Amino acid sequence: MHLETDNGIHPGPLIVVTFALMAMGLVMVTSATAPLDVAFWDVAPWRTVFGRQAIFIAIGIVSMLLAARLALPVLDRPRWRRQLPLVLFVIALALLAVVLHPGIAGELRGSQRWLRFGPESVRLGFQPSELAKLAMVAALASLLAERGADPRSFHRGFLPAALAVGVTVGLIGKEDFGTSLIIAGVGGMMLFAAGCRWIHLLLMGSLGACGMSVLLIMAPYRMARLTAFRDIWSDPRGDGYQPVQSLATIASGGWLGKGLGTGVQKYGYLPEGHTDFIFSVIWEETGIVGGGLIIGLVCAFVWLGLRTMWHARTPFERLLATGITATIGLQAALNIAVVTVTTPTTGVSLPFVSAGGSGLIMFCIAVGVLIAIARRSGREEVRTRSPAGAATPCAPGTLGLFGQTLGA
Amino acid sequence: MSLGGGLIDLRQRRLAAFVLVVLMFLLLGLGGRLVYINSVMRPRLVNLARQQQEGSTVIPARRGMILDGRGRVAAVSRRMSDVFIDPAQATDLNTLVHELAVRLNESPDALLAAVRRRPNSRYVVVASRVDETTEEAIRALKNPAVGLADTPVRTFPLGESLAHVTGWTGRDGHGMEGIELAYEKHLAGRDGQRSTIRDSRRRALWRAEDGFTPPADGGHVVLTIDAEIQRIVNEALAEGIRNFEAESGVGVVMSPTTGEVFAMACVPSFDPHDPSKVDAEVRRNRVVTDPVEPGSTIKGFIACGALEGKHLSPHELIDCHMGTYHTGSRTITDVHPYGMMNLAGIITKSSNIGMTIVGERMGKHALHDTLRRFGFGTRAGIECPGEDAGLVYPVRHWSSLTAQSVSFGYEVTMTPLQLAAAFSAIVNDGVLIKPRVVKQLLGPEGDVLAAFDSPTVVRRSVSSSVARYLADEVLVSVVEEGTGHEAKIEGYRVLGKTGTAKLTYKDRKGYEPRAYLSTFIGAAPARAPEVVVLVMIRRPNPDIGYYGGTVSAPSVRRILAETLAYLQVPPEESVAMVGAPAQTAPP
Numbered sequence: 001m002h003l004e005t006d007n008g009i010h011p012g013p014l015i016v017v018t019f020a021l022m023a024m025g026l027v028m029v030t031s032a033t034a035p036l037d038v039a040f041w042d043v044a045p046w047r048t049v050f051g052r053q054a055i056f057i058a059i060g061i062v063s064m065l066l067a068a069r070l071a072l073p074v075l076d077r078p079r080w081r082r083q084l085p086l087v088l089f090v091i092a093l094a095l096l097a098v099v100l101h102p103g104i105a106g107e108l109r110g111s112q113r114w115l116r117f118g119p120e121s122v123r124l125g126f127q128p129s130e131l132a133k134l135a136m137v138a139a140l141a142s143l144l145a146e147r148g149a150d151p152r153s154f155h156r157g158f159l160p161a162a163l164a165v166g167v168t169v170g171l172i173g174k175e176d177f178g179t180s181l182i183i184a185g186v187g188g189m190m191l192f193a194a195g196c197r198w199i200h201l202l203l204m205g206s207l208g209a210c211g212m213s214v215l216l217i218m219a220p221y222r223m224a225r226l227t228a229f230r231d232i233w234s235d236p237r238g239d240g241y242q243p244v245q246s247l248a249t250i251a252s253g254g255w256l257g258k259g260l261g262t263g264v265q266k267y268g269y270l271p272e273g274h275t276d277f278i279f280s281v282i283w284e285e286t287g288i289v290g291g292g293l294i295i296g297l298v299c300a301f302v303w304l305g306l307r308t309m310w311h312a313r314t315p316f317e318r319l320l321a322t323g324i325t326a327t328i329g330l331q332a333a334l335n336i337a338v339v340t341v342t343t344p345t346t347g348v349s350l351p352f353v354s355a356g357g358s359g360l361i362m363f364c365i366a367v368g369v370l371i372a373i374a375r376r377s378g379r380e381e382v383r384t385r386s387p388a389g390a391a392t393p394c395a396p397g398t399l400g401l402f403g404q405t406l407g408a
Numbered sequence: 409m410s411l412g413g414g415l416i417d418l419r420q421r422r423l424a425a426f427v428l429v430v431l432m433f434l435l436l437g438l439g440g441r442l443v444y445i446n447s448v449m450r451p452r453l454v455n456l457a458r459q460q461q462e463g464s465t466v467i468p469a470r471r472g473m474i475l476d477g478r479g480r481v482a483a484v485s486r487r488m489s490d491v492f493i494d495p496a497q498a499t500d501l502n503t504l505v506h507e508l509a510v511r512l513n514e515s516p517d518a519l520l521a522a523v524r525r526r527p528n529s530r531y532v533v534v535a536s537r538v539d540e541t542t543e544e545a546i547r548a549l550k551n552p553a554v555g556l557a558d559t560p561v562r563t564f565p566l567g568e569s570l571a572h573v574t575g576w577t578g579r580d581g582h583g584m585e586g587i588e589l590a591y592e593k594h595l596a597g598r599d600g601q602r603s604t605i606r607d608s609r610r611r612a613l614w615r616a617e618d619g620f621t622p623p624a625d626g627g628h629v630v631l632t633i634d635a636e637i638q639r640i641v642n643e644a645l646a647e648g649i650r651n652f653e654a655e656s657g658v659g660v661v662m663s664p665t666t667g668e669v670f671a672m673a674c675v676p677s678f679d680p681h682d683p684s685k686v687d688a689e690v691r692r693n694r695v696v697t698d699p700v701e702p703g704s705t706i707k708g709f710i711a712c713g714a715l716e717g718k719h720l721s722p723h724e725l726i727d728c729h730m731g732t733y734h735t736g737s738r739t740i741t742d743v744h745p746y747g748m749m750n751l752a753g754i755i756t757k758s759s760n761i762g763m764t765i766v767g768e769r770m771g772k773h774a775l776h777d778t779l780r781r782f783g784f785g786t787r788a789g790i791e792c793p794g795e796d797a798g799l800v801y802p803v804r805h806w807s808s809l810t811a812q813s814v815s816f817g818y819e820v821t822m823t824p825l826q827l828a829a830a831f832s833a834i835v836n837d838g839v840l841i842k843p844r845v846v847k848q849l850l851g852p853e854g855d856v857l858a859a860f861d862s863p864t865v866v867r868r869s870v871s872s873s874v875a876r877y878l879a880d881e882v883l884v885s886v887v888e889e890g891t892g893h894e895a896k897i898e899g900y901r902v903l904g905k906t907g908t909a910k911l912t913y914k915d916r917k918g919y920e921p922r923a924y925l926s927t928f929i930g931a932a933p934a935r936a937p938e939v940v941v942l943v944m945i946r947r948p949n950p951d952i953g954y955y956g957g958t959v960s961a962p963s964v965r966r967i968l969a970e971t972l973a974y975l976q977v978p979p980e981e982s983v984a985m986v987g988a989p990a991q992t993a994p995p
Binding site: 036189192193194195236244247248249250251252253254255264265267268269283288291292295298299302303305306309310315318319321322325326329330332333336337340342 | 416417419420421423424425426427428429431432434435436438439441442445446449450453454456457458460461605607608609613
């Protein structure tokens with residue numbers, strides 16, 4: 001691909017893929033939580049998982065579009081894109097610290113991950129780690145690509161970024177091992193993509209491995225999960241219960257699935273069937289059709305993210321696009337790896353599909369940013385690099401105004 | 409803006425693209441894992457899922473009835489309900505318990521205690537076998553935490569009268585004894601099954617694939633027993649036992665020509681609804697399970713063998729030694745002293761000495777052969793379980809005294825049923841018919857699956873002429889002028905033979921003084937006997953009487969009189985011919 005012919009990419013496919021994932025998620029979450037003893041319309045919509053998920057998706061779509069619009073001025077102003085990510089990052093770290101402090105945060109499943117607000121009947125909660133994930137991606141992009149940073153330098157590129165990753169992993173890791181794994185992974189990928197030196201990456205990798213080991217040893221339940229993973233059949237009613245049930249759910253679907261709504265494992269056998277283990281339920285009911293579609297859509301998302309990255313104008317946008325795509329792709333991969341017992345159990349959701357609000361909305365905002373990058377793609381590069389002026393100076397679109405100011 | 413030139417940009421792009429492509433391959437790699445799960449791991453996992461998801465309920469098959477020969481119900485199953493609580497589904501246990509207590513006429517505390525006693529149980533039975541009204545009241549509660557479980561209850565309308573034949577069923581409804589046991593498979597049918605897919609709290613979601621097998625109800629058994637004759641025998645036995653202060657008694661009424669048993673009774677009896685209340689000894693169908701030494705009733709069979717083997721002629725006179733006969737080391741005595749008598753006289757007067765001489769003349773081989781030909785030592789083959797074969801020692805085990813003992817009914821044992829069947833052979837022209845108690849097997853809808861219409865001939869025990877001579881001449885005179893005169897009834901000529909056997913100690917060797925088994929076996933009407941009747945009364949009070957002719961013959965008389973009337977057998981015209989010359993010449 002030669003840059004001279006770069007006309008940028010259209011954000012449409014990205015939006016389609018994201019909507020498709022959310023739509024599948026809504027259907028399957030509804031199926032996974034459908035009660036048999038109560039008529040669907042007898043329950044207030046906001047009390048059903050379906051209703052709540054629909055509301056989250058609506059908020060998510062609005063957030064996505066807002067983010068797509070609001071990200072543009074940020075991307076275009078060097079000062080903003082230098083400072084805003086760091087401000088967000090600091091807020092996120094502060095919230096994480098607050099969650100860690102007992103008494104303020106609510107406990108869920110033995111882990112402190114939530115900020116709660118609103119009346120008990122509506123039960124709104126917010127997971128700061130979801131914000132932190134994306135704030136860190138933005139902060140890394142800023143630290144590695146702005147204010148004269150050089151990823152190949154230790155002090156001006158690698159160290160601050162590595163510290164940002166380390167602090168985030170440290171704060172989240174105590175309570176949420178899965179998310180911290182994703183953050184570490186995404187951080188590593190961004191450092192690698194930015195072009196950091198191998199020696200630095202190796203150093204960070206070994207330090208990270210030590211840190212992860214400490215986190216593992218700190219929590220007995222993580223060790224138990226690890227042991228259970230080595231042989232899930234040694235204790236299928238105890239530590240191995242969830243992995244075994246997840247596999248049984250997938251296997252009882254077979255190749256073509258039992259049919260939408262006819263799954264059985266969701267009726268109390270498979271814990272977290274509508275959240276972290278939604279993929280198993282999808283496979284049980286729709287087999288390779290639904291399961292393949294999910295994997296295909298996530299791959300398509302990564303591919304579209306890659307294209308967006310490739311066509312992005314600036315290193316900042318490239319790193320941002322890489323980070324966002326990697327976060328969503330890696331989380332999906334880890335989730336499917338967990339439900340297929342390819343890795344030990346750790347609680348991460350399937351992006352856009354699992355029931356839940358914080359993650360969905362944050363990911364929607366991230367996709368909005370990606371859309372914004374896509375919409376800006378191709379333009380400035382063409383202007384600054386085209387020696388022959390073969391390409392059109394201005395890409396079609398509503399945002400030409402910002403593009404022109406940037407050129408100055 | 410950008411850090412370096414296009415080269416650095418390109419390098420960054422390529423690095424980032426590399427990272428993301430790796431991520432894509434990771435995702436596709438998980439597809440491989442899913443293939444592995446759905447192929448290699450699948451059987452074990454599917455099996456686990458099915459095991460935890462599927463639950464099945466048994467749909468009990470209805471157990472068939474036992475009917476008597478005329479269709480009267482001897483055993484029938486009714487469905488009743490047990491009431492149970494599933495505490496896990498109760499929203500308000502206290503209210504529930506109070507509501508239930510009113511309907512079950514129980515105290516709420518007792519119900520609550522029952523639930524508390526098994527804190528983790530999902531199935532606490534609070535009342536068993538409730539009636540339909542209660543069932544309706546419970547059902548009207550419409551509380552998911554309360555359930556009714558079908559339990560079949562076996563009822564025996566004839567009760568004690570036929571308990572030894574029908575047997576009984578256990579708590580699970582399966583046959584434990586008698587016809588209930590022998591025809592268990594036919595009566596029980598095959599239970600059906602309903603399999604449902606359940607959630608993790610064992611609540612049914614929907615029916616499993618191939619989840620329904622309908623039950624196949626059990627068939628019915630029609631007995632040859634006639635409940636009315638059975639009643640007659642029971643009452644006659646009870647009367648006999650009462651009159652002679654006896655310990656117990658058994659009775660058999662059967663058709664000599666077809667082998668059908670019309671009545672088979674043991675007194676005292678028991679309640680088949682609650683058999684555990686009595687000893688096992690009382691519950692045994694002693695007609696088929698308890699062999700006894702028959703005493704003088706054996707003499708008819710020995711006489712048949714003697715005549716058949718031409719060991720003596722019917723007219724030959726035998727010296728009965730006036731009541732005392734020394735042979736070898738042994739002295740045999742008669743109740744009354746007799747001189748010279750022919751065979752008919754010996755049987756009529758039941759002379760032990762005469763019979764001993766006949767037996768000695770026959771020799772042990774002929775005696776043994778005679779007994780075996782009448783079916784002794786072999787199970788009669790009736791359908792009742794637990795039948796005993798009796799004991800006829802092989803000839804090589806016979807001592808020098810055995811031939812004498814056997815001649816008047818010792819050192820050989822037989823069940824009352826074997827005795828009745830063998831006696832039937834004499835009155836049936838010498839042909840031994842297999843006795844039976846089952847007439848038909850019906851399907852659940854009443855269709856006839858098997859009917860045992862024709863008699864099963866075991867063998868010819870004795871030639872027709874000898875059998876006729878013995879029946880018409882000898883055994884008739886036993887009743888007309890001999891030891892069995894108590895069995896005479898109006899309108900019919902009766903033939904029969906008495907027997908009085910000494911009983912051994914229950915727990916050691918030797919004969920117990922003043923312990924007797926009093927037997928009478930008879931048949932009527934003499935010309936073409938319709939029924940053979942056997943009555944054995946055990947341990948009558950010897951101060952009142954103990955001879956078979958004294959103790960058991962009156963019972964036989966009563967049974968014969970009532971049974972023949974019930975069966976509407978026309979009285980014989982030639983009753984006046986008592987003592988008339990022989991109509992049938994002996995061989």
